[in-house]
Amino acid sequence: MRDTDRALVQAASAVAKLRCRSAAHTLATAARTADGRVVSAVNVVHPTAGACPEVVALGTAVTQGVGELETMVTVGTAAGPWSPPATPAADSWATCSRRCA
Template sequence: MTTTTMLDTDRALVQAATAVAKLRCRSDNHSVAAAARTADGRVFTGVNLAHFTGGPCAELVALGAAATQGEAELETIVAVGDRGRGVLPPCGRCRQVLLDYHPGIQVIVGPIDALRKLPVTDLLPDSYVWADQRLDASAIVRTGQWPMPTVPASRAASED
């Protein structure tokens, strides 16, 4: 694992998420707050939307808030639980989304007295890379058909 030294700006990001958790996480609907920072120091926050359909986590809401303001490059993110639960690691879905949208992002994790900052890639080793799996949309438009995978030593169905 590649741990990066926690800076004062990282501690301030934890404090921002903690303040949002204290202010806005007062019901079962909102129990986690997140704060994300850009390289130039802008901070975007969000809270989770607990719902029986699996509503979005606080990290995803913070990503959406940043995107709404035109910010495409986030540097660091942290999530904090309500009722003093401290810093929470992102769930698997959030780890995957963070990797796909912000592959260089650092994630603050750990107990409050031993916080550390890790690249999201360390939290999701041997990950599925969404960009590598996307279809070539222009091929679909050109041919009107989904591209078929090439299988070595295969023969056309008409040969059966």
């Protein structure tokens, strides 16, 4: 594993530890942009709808003017159900949005 990838896992783990403290937020994602910035997000669990952390991270990246993501990792917590990431990191933005929506 490259140092940059290890740092991304650590970033996602730090967000999970800080923000995933209830059953409403059980997964955290960190994504590295093509220029090296890191965008992080958590999932939203709700009885009527929800959002995977990958899609939340994509929305956050777009809001911040990011045009391309290089790598994305997702980590889970013991607070709730853990599911595999809904989107492989290599997927395009459009495919990711369709799969998680």
